[in-house]
Each structure stands twice: as structure tokens, then as C-alpha cells.
Amino acid sequence: MSGVRDLFDSFKKDAEGCISRVEIAARLQQAGITPDDPRIRDAWASIEGPEVDSGRVSLTQFASLCERNGRLMARAITGELIIPDFPSLIADITEIYERLLPERGGAVADYIPQLKRVPPDQLAISVCTVDGQRFSIGDTGVGFCVQSVCKPINYCLTLEEHGADVVHRHVGREPSGLGFNELTVNGKGLPHNPMINSGAIMSCALIQPSLDVADRFDYVAETWRRLAAGSPVGFNNSVYLSERHTADRNFALGYFMREHGAFPKDTELIETVEFYFQCCSVELDASGLASVASTLANGGTVPLSGERVFSTDSVQKCLSLMSSCGMYDYSGEFAFSIGLPAKSGVSGALMLVIPQVMGISIWSPRLDALGNSVRGIEFCKELVKKYNFHVYDSLVASEQEGKRDPRLKRNQTAIEGTMRLLWSASKGDVDGVRTVLASGVAASSADYDGRTALHLAASEGHLAVVSHLLEHGVDVRATDRWGGTPLSDAEHAGHTAVVEALKPLTGGLVSVPDAGKKGA
Numbered sequence: 001m002s003g004v005r006d007l008f009d010s011f012k013k014d015a016e017g018c019i020s021r022v023e024i025a026a027r028l029q030q031a032g033i034t035p036d037d038p039r040i041r042d043a044w045a046s047i048e049g050p051e052v053d054s055g056r057v058s059l060t061q062f063a064s065l066c067e068r069n070g071r072l073m074a075r076a077i078t079g080e081l082i083i084p085d086f087p088s089l090i091a092d093i094t095e096i097y098e099r100l101l102p103e104r105g106g107a108v109a110d111y112i113p114q115l116k117r118v119p120p121d122q123l124a125i126s127v128c129t130v131d132g133q134r135f136s137i138g139d140t141g142v143g144f145c146v147q148s149v150c151k152p153i154n155y156c157l158t159l160e161e162h163g164a165d166v167v168h169r170h171v172g173r174e175p176s177g178l179g180f181n182e183l184t185v186n187g188k189g190l191p192h193n194p195m196i197n198s199g200a201i202m203s204c205a206l207i208q209p210s211l212d213v214a215d216r217f218d219y220v221a222e223t224w225r226r227l228a229a230g231s232p233v234g235f236n237n238s239v240y241l242s243e244r245h246t247a248d249r250n251f252a253l254g255y256f257m258r259e260h261g262a263f264p265k266d267t268e269l270i271e272t273v274e275f276y277f278q279c280c281s282v283e284l285d286a287s288g289l290a291s292v293a294s295t296l297a298n299g300g301t302v303p304l305s306g307e308r309v310f311s312t313d314s315v316q317k318c319l320s321l322m323s324s325c326g327m328y329d330y331s332g333e334f335a336f337s338i339g340l341p342a343k344s345g346v347s348g349a350l351m352l353v354i355p356q357v358m359g360i361s362i363w364s365p366r367l368d369a370l371g372n373s374v375r376g377i378e379f380c381k382e383l384v385k386k387y388n389f390h391v392y393d394s395l396v397a398s399e400q401e402g403k404r405d406p407r408l409k410r411n412q413t414a415i416e417g418t419m420r421l422l423w424s425a426s427k428g429d430v431d432g433v434r435t436v437l438a439s440g441v442a443a444s445s446a447d448y449d450g451r452t453a454l455h456l457a458a459s460e461g462h463l464a465v466v467s468h469l470l471e472h473g474v475d476v477r478a479t480d481r482w483g484g485t486p487l488s489d490a491e492h493a494g495h496t497a498v499v500e501a502l503k504p505l506t507g508g509l510v511s512v513p514d515a516g517k518k519g520a
């Protein structure tokens with residue numbers, strides 16, 4: 001109860017000792033948690049009922065609200081969720097969204113009328129973190145068919161059902177280096193990977209083959225529903241009919257694979273290819289797709305419901321193939337410049353996964369020559385310019401390139417850098433000081449008392465550190481909040497060698513520290 005009490009006490013109380021429901025909602029909203037979040041919706045409704053007078057919440061009511069959702073409330077209120085500064089993330093995503101809006105490049109897919117008719121300039125972006133923090137902007141309520149974005153989900157289903165050994169007796173895991181619907185198989189007569197059409201048709205052959213067609217589709221649709229955690233999931237029948245009507249290439253792929261003996265025994269070819277079209281015709285909106293992406297980011301457990309849909313093992317394999325094969329003939333370039341697993345589809349949908357952080361969906365129907373959403377790709381480029389999300393960003397000093405880590409609390413990087421510098425200086429650790437400065441921390445950085453590395457090195461008499469800092473052009477006249485300078489600190493502590501090093505640079509001026517200065 002004491003944890004809850006502390007949380008409760010962090011809100012302003014009225015004369016009766018109650019707190020405001022509006023304020024709780026605002027604090028949660030600030031953290032990216034909305035009252036319609038499936039994890040708190042019911043509990044929230046219980047403090048919203050007519051019996052609750054004037055929006056005031058008592059300690060008992062607050063405790064029951066916290067009880068029902070594990071540690072979510074506590075972590076949200078204390079800023080401990082994966083993206084602690086969620087408003088900054090919202091501001092960044094909004095800025096990218098606005099920058100993308102005027103972009104009119106590319107054209108909608110026109111191989112079926114249902115896609116050709118989609119208003120081309122729509123744009124929706126939706127984020128869901130592994131802690132279920134959510135933000136959506138643009139045409140977020142508009143449904144779109146998933147098309148090729150069904151491929152990773154179907155692949156996960158096959159892994160869950162059969163295990164990787166069996167699945168990969170029927171489908172490879174190498175990029176094909178060819179178009180997504182190319183009439184080709186690998187050296188073993190198998191489709192190259194599950195992210196291209198032939199491989200996705202193979203996944204369909206492997207999903208619940210003993211069930212009848214209707215039940216197989218129900219099984220897939222139900223999986224999407226669980227992944228979307230309450231966002232509507234539908235089926236676009238006209239897309240399905242149109243796909244089936246213009247399906248020569250996909251049927252050809254099916255026959256070609258059958259000729260090579262790639263399918264499991266007893267596979268019904270026509271039924272399987274039609275099942276693939278049905279999977280492509282599943283429809284949802286950007287926030288639903290963000291929940292799906294966040295589940296992959298979260299290793300197979302849906303952040304918004306806590307339900308495990310896929311094993312971490314299946315997700316790990318799926319993300320590996322999304323990284324190498326998920327973006328049509330742009331996959332290699334995408335892995336090089338964006339460095340994240342993603343899958344796009346000809347409807348203009350793009351599902352981007354930032355493992356252990358968040359899933360993002362971008363939907364914008366105009367496609368580039370390779371079949372990827374123009375704005376979708378642009379979004380990914382802008383995102384990794386801002387954040388150190390590229391899988392290998394951790395190898396480079398991302399701070400120097402202006403990239404940020406949104407997993408850190410506001411100012412955490414700057415605070416930690418300064419503390420490391422001050423700590424090394426006070427211990428006389430020249431190598432430590434050198435390393436911190438090399439990571440981009442400014443030599444004159446000061447703590448909240450205005451104490452710099454030079455103050456600390458001077459008051460401890462670490463001449464080597466003082467000299468090193470001087471070489472880096474530190475501010476010799478920096479004054480702490482008691483009026484002390486590095487020189488006055490060195491004199492006060494009787495470090496003559498340091499005094500000799502500093503004096504010529506300060507013109508001999510020694511500030512007189514305030515009487516109230518701590519006992520340095």
C-alpha cells in the first residue's frame with residue numbers, strides 16, 4: 001500500500017483528501033496511456049461512474065485502480081515506461097508527419113481497381129511502445145488491407161505450428177535478389193523466403209492444413225484480432241475478389257513450386273493460393289497495425305493485453321527475415337540505411353519494428369518504383385536521423401551525430417555525461433576524463449551547484465587532470481554557486497602545484513567564496 005500511497009501523494013489533494021480524476025488522466029496521457037487502454041479501461045470506468053461525485057478520487061478508489069493493472073499505473077505516473085519523455089516523442093513524430101504531408105511522389109498500386117481507387121494522399125502514423133504507450137496522427141481511423149504485411153504474421157504462425165526445421169523444409173531464408181513475385185525457386189526447388197509471394201503462398205499451405213478453408217481463415221483473422229488488441233480487424237471482400245481475378249502470376253508461382261515438389265503432401269493448390277489472397281485482404285487501421293508491430297517488438301506478447309501470441313523464438317526468426325527480405329528490392333538498402341526490421345505492402349502499409357522499444361505503422365498509399373510507400377520510407381529515414389534506432393548505432397558515438405535515445409529520461413544523457421566527467425576529475429582519473437570528453441561531453445560542463453571538473457580536480461590537487469582540462473580550453477574562471485573558482489578551491493586546500501598552474505591563466509584573481517560554502 002505504501003507505493004500506492006506515495007503515488008497518491010504525488011497528486012494535489014482537496015480538503016477531503018481526494019485527488020482529481022482529470023489530473024490522473026492528464027498524468028497518464030502525458031505518459032502515453034489513454035483511459036481507453038484495454039489494461040485500465042474497466043478500472044477507469046469504475047472511478048468514472050455516476051456514483052463517483054465531481055471527479056474526485058479517494059485513496060481507496062485510487063488503490064483499486066492501481067491494483068487491477070499490475071505496475072502500469074505506478075510506472076506511468078513515475079515516468080518509468082520505456083519512453084519516459086513521451087511528449088517529446090509525440091512532438092518528433094508530429095514534426096515528421098507534417099514534413100511528409102506535402103510529399104506527392106509515387107503512385108497508388110493499380111493492378112486491382114480497389115487499390116487504384118484509394119485516395120492517394122492519405123497518411124497515418126501510429127506508435128505503440130512495448131509498454132503500450134500510444135500515439136496516432138493523420139488518417140488513423142481509416143482501414144486499409146494489409147497485403148504483404150500479412151507475410152510475417154503468417155510466417156510466425158507456421159513456426160508456432162511446425163517449428164523452424166519443418167517450415168524450412170518448404171521455404172528458404174535467403175533474400176532472392178529478385179522481384180517479390182518472380183517465377184523462381186532456390187537451388188533446392190523451394191521459394192527463397194517467406195516474405196515474397198511464393199514463400200507466403202507456402203506459409204499458407206502450412207497453416208492449419210487439416211482444417212477446412214473457412215476455419216483456416218478464421219484462425220488467421222483471430223490471430224490478427226489478438227495482435228490488434230481491440231482495434232477493429234475486418235476483411236475486404238472486394239479486394240479479395242479482385243486479387244483472385246487478377247491472379248495469374250500467383251497461380252503460376254503455385255504451379256511452379258508444385259512442379260518442384262516444394263509443397264507438403266496433400267496441399268490443395270487453388271485453395272492455398274486463394275487462402276493467401278484472403279490473408280492479403282485482412283483490413284485494419286494504423287493503430288491496429290501499430291499494436292501488431294509492437295507485439296513483434298515485444299517478443300510476441302501483445303503490450304496492450306499482456307497476451308502471448310507468438311513465442312520469442314518465432315519472433316526472433318521472423319524479425320531476422322524482415323530485416324533481410326521485408327522491403328521488396330529495397331531490403332538491402334533499408335537494412336543498410338535504416339537498420340530495422342520492417343515489412344511493407346502494396347496498399348501503402350509499412351510495419352516498422354524497433355525491438356524492445358516500439359512498433360510503428362505508417363500507411364500512405366503512394367508507392368515508389370519498388371512497391372514501398374514513398375512516405376513510409378521517408379518516415380523511416382527521418383526517424384533514424386533523430387534517434388539511435390539503427391541496429392548498429394550503438395557502435396558509433398551517436399550523440400555526436402545529433403541522434404538521441406528516447407529511452408532515456410529528459411536530459412539523462414547530459415546529466416550522466418557531466419556526472420561521469422566530474423567523478424573522473426575528482427578521482428584524478430585522467431584516462432576517464434579523456435574518454436568522457438571524447439564522447440562529446442563539454443569540458444566545462446557543470447553540475448547543479450555550478451561545480452565543474454576543473455573545480456573538483458583543483459580542490460583534490462589532481463594536477464594531471466587540471467592540465468588535461470586546461471588543454472581542452474575549460475573555463476578557468478567558472479564560478480560555483482558559492483562564488484568559488486578552481487583557483488580558490490586549490491588555494492583553500494593548499495595544492496600549490498595546481499595554484500601555480502591556474503594562477504597565470506586567471507590573472508591571479510581569486511574569488512572569495514561565500515561564507516555558507518560547504519566544507520571544501
Ligand code: GLU
Binds near residue numbers: 148181250344346
Ligand atoms: N496481393 C498482392 C500479390 O500477391 C500482395 C502484394 C504485396 O503487397 O506485395 O500480388
